[in-house]
Amino acid sequence: MAEKHFKYVILGGGVAAGYAAREFAKHGLNPGELAIISKEAVAPYERPALSKGYLFPQGAARLPGFHVCVGSGGERLLPEWYSENGIELILSTEIVKADLASKTLTSAAGATFTYDILIIATGSTVINLSDFGTPGANANNIFYLREIDDADKLVAAIEAKKNGKVVIVGGGYIGLELSAVMKMNNFDVTMVYPEPWCMPRLFTSDIAAFYEGYYANKGVKIDKGTLVVGFDSDANGDVTSVKLKDGRALEADIVVVGVGGRPLTKLFKAQVEEEKGGIKTDGFFQTSVPGVYAVGDVATFPMKLYNDVRRVEHVDHARKSAEQAVKAIKASEEGKVIDEYDYLPFFYSRSFDLSWQFYGDNVGETVMFGDNDPALAKPKFGSYWIIDGKLLGAFLEGGSPDETKTIAKLARLQPQVTDLEQLAKEGLSFASKI
Numbered sequence: 001m002a003e004k005h006f007k008y009v010i011l012g013g014g015v016a017a018g019y020a021a022r023e024f025a026k027h028g029l030n031p032g033e034l035a036i037i038s039k040e041a042v043a044p045y046e047r048p049a050l051s052k053g054y055l056f057p058q059g060a061a062r063l064p065g066f067h068v069c070v071g072s073g074g075e076r077l078l079p080e081w082y083s084e085n086g087i088e089l090i091l092s093t094e095i096v097k098a099d100l101a102s103k104t105l106t107s108a109a110g111a112t113f114t115y116d117i118l119i120i121a122t123g124s125t126v127i128n129l130s131d132f133g134t135p136g137a138n139a140n141n142i143f144y145l146r147e148i149d150d151a152d153k154l155v156a157a158i159e160a161k162k163n164g165k166v167v168i169v170g171g172g173y174i175g176l177e178l179s180a181v182m183k184m185n186n187f188d189v190t191m192v193y194p195e196p197w198c199m200p201r202l203f204t205s206d207i208a209a210f211y212e213g214y215y216a217n218k219g220v221k222i223d224k225g226t227l228v229v230g231f232d233s234d235a236n237g238d239v240t241s242v243k244l245k246d247g248r249a250l251e252a253d254i255v256v257v258g259v260g261g262r263p264l265t266k267l268f269k270a271q272v273e274e275e276k277g278g279i280k281t282d283g284f285f286q287t288s289v290p291g292v293y294a295v296g297d298v299a300t301f302p303m304k305l306y307n308d309v310r311r312v313e314h315v316d317h318a319r320k321s322a323e324q325a326v327k328a329i330k331a332s333e334e335g336k337v338i339d340e341y342d343y344l345p346f347f348y349s350r351s352f353d354l355s356w357q358f359y360g361d362n363v364g365e366t367v368m369f370g371d372n373d374p375a376l377a378k379p380k381f382g383s384y385w386i387i388d389g390k391l392l393g394a395f396l397e398g399g400s401p402d403e404t405k406t407i408a409k410l411a412r413l414q415p416q417v418t419d420l421e422q423l424a425k426e427g428l429s430f431a432s433k434i
Contacts, residue, residue, distance in 0.1 A: 003112045006035040006088070008329070011095060011105065012121035012264075013038020015047055015315055016296035016322040018068030018077055020119055021087055023326035031086030037105065037113065039094040040147055043079040046071035048315055050151040051177040052350060055158070057185050063148070072319055098267040100289050119325055120268065120279060120287075120294040124261035124313060129169070129228070136231030139239040142255040145174055157254050158185050164253030166190075167242045169228050171198035173349060174258025176211065179220050180351035182256070190221040190250055192228055192242065202347060202358060204366050207383055207395065211354075213374030218352060223250070231255065261313060263298045275300045278311040283340030284328035285321055293329065295321040304342045305412075306361060316346045344412050354379075357404050360393035360411030361385065367420050369427030372397075382407070384423060384430075390414045396428075406431045 008024065010017045017036050021044070024034050036044070046066045053061030070076045082089045090113075097106040105113045126144040129137040141161070143154045166182045168175050171193030183189050191198075197208035212222055223244070230243040231252075241249040263278050273280040273288035278300035285293045285301065296318035300311040324341045331338045348357045364387025372381040378398060385393035392414060394407035406428060415434050417423055423430055 003114060004035070005114045007033040007116045008035070008119070009105065009113060009115035009117070010034070010036045010119045010121050011098070012036075012123055012296075013040050013042075013044050013089075013091065014121060014123045014296070014318065015044065015068060015071070016121040016123070016318040017119075018044030019319045020121065020295065020322035020326050021082065021085075022069055022074070022077060023323045024330075025085045025087070027326070027330045029086055032088065033086065035088040035090055035113065035115075036082070037090045037093050037095060037107075039092065040149075041092045042148060043077065043082065043089055043091070044068045045148065046315070047146075050145055050148065051174055052181065054148075054151050055155065055178075055181040055185070060155075069319075071315065095267065098271070100268065100271045100292055103291075116291065117329055118292045119322070119329075120292065120298055121296055121318075121322065122264035122267070122298055123318075124263050124297040126257075127260045127262060129257055129259070134228070134230060136233060136239070136243075139231050139233035140237045141239045141253065142231065142257065144257050145178070146261070154254075154256065158182075158187075161187075161253040163187065165251050166254040166256065167192060167250050167252040168256050168258070169193070169242070170258035170260075171195055171224065172201070172258060172260065173199070174256070176215075177349060177351050178256050178258060179215060180218075182254075183218055183220055184352075187254070189219070190223055191215070192223045192226060192244065192250070194225065194227045196225055198222075198224070202362055202395075204383065206366070206368055206372070210372040210374050210379065210381070210397070214352070214354065214379070217374055261297070263311070263313075265298050275309060276311050280309075283342075284338070285325035285341070286328065293325040295325050301341060301343075303345075304340060305344060312343070312345060314345075314347055316348075317343060344408065346408070354397060355399075356395065356397040357399065357407065358393065358395045359408045360391075360414075362393045362395075363387050364392060365420065367424045369424050370397075382427065384410075384417075386417050386420065386423075389416055389418065391417050391423075399428075403428055410434065 049061045049066040067076050094108045095105045096108045126146045165188040168179045168191045179191050227245040229245050232241045279294040281299045281301045283302050297313045303310045364385045367384045370381030380398035382396040394411050396407050
């Protein structure tokens with residue numbers, strides 16, 4: 001096969017790739033300078049839609065509706081946008097070898113691609129229970145959700161197993177969002193997770209108690225503090241039940257597993273410096289190899305706000321890191337200097353009629369405010385995290401866009417807090433003094 005050369009190659013076709021392509025186009029591209037190489041068969045899209053709107057029983061989201069960059073209020077980049085901007089979209093192409101020294105990528109089909117500058121935007125892959133040797137984990141109708149193909153298979157199963165029983169394994173983002181959407185599809189839903197409460201990486205027990213109570217009121221059963229140890233299936237290989245460590249078995253027509261992800265860095269092992277499970281970068285997302293950048297889930301970068309290095313798995317960071325890397329590449333070519341990445345961590349989720357946002361760092365003491373009664377029609381409450389007399393993190397459920405901006409401002413400014421009881425009384429109004 002003939003070798004193809006590009007000035008810029010973005011490896012990966014997820015959210016970061018789309019936002020990087022838009023940034024390149026803003027700066028001006030010559031036709032044929034940029035290629036996106038993706039193992040998926042479709043142009044970059046807003047991945048969060050897969051666990052939300054894509055699975056809705058009515059008015060479900062479908063492509064081309066959620067191609068990037070609609071998730072941040074930007075223009076929707078349809079497949080033709082790429083060709084109109086001289087960008088080559090190389091889809092359904094899995095890269096199996098990356099040689100950074102010779103600037104060469106090789107596909108599973110044997111095609112080779114060379115580049116001057118590479119942006120690694122490979123993202124994450126799901127952690128599969130079969131990786132742990134869980135008995136029966138390869139049965140039919142056990143699903144994971146990462147790519148649009150996964151979502152299409154789950155949609156087909158929802159149709160085939162109408163009004164059936166689903167077990168959701170995991171109590172994080174995917175677990176909570178999928179439990180909600182499966183309930184909306186009129187399934188009998190049970191969530192199972194080993195931790196003492198849901199979303200333990202972010203939620204305190206008090207915050208989690210609200211969501212667990214709200215979900216229970218919606219008819220979602222929650223089985224926490226227990227492990228899944230295996231699956232039973234019928235003669236056709238279809239899953240029939242989920243076996244728990246305490247000896248019980250839960251009937252299941254469908255199982256959805258959401259137990260975390262792993263950054264896809266294997267292609268670059270021993271070729272770039274790594275740190276904290278990701279590829280080490282500077283504040284411009286350049287790696288230890290000149291001309292090679294890493295963005296999104298795979299990048300371990302300097303978190304300027306906390307004088308720390310971190311790896312962040314979230315769509316907001318995927319978008320912003322991709323834009324920062326392209327700005328840095330173009331500035332370098334033009335002999336200009338840009339500011340280092342100064343990211344404020346941001347996480348959010350929507351399920352049922354709920355919507356929460358979190359900004360900052362969830363370390364230190366917590367102060368709850370508002371009313372977190374799960375029986376309320378429109379609950380609204382929040383939490384602050386305080387360490388060494390400084391407010392570092394802020395969480396809000398049911399807030400308005402302006403209130404969301406308020407908590408972001410607090411997390412960025414890190415104001416001094418002297419009286420925690422007073423802070424709890426003031427809640428959101430604390431921000432008016434800053």
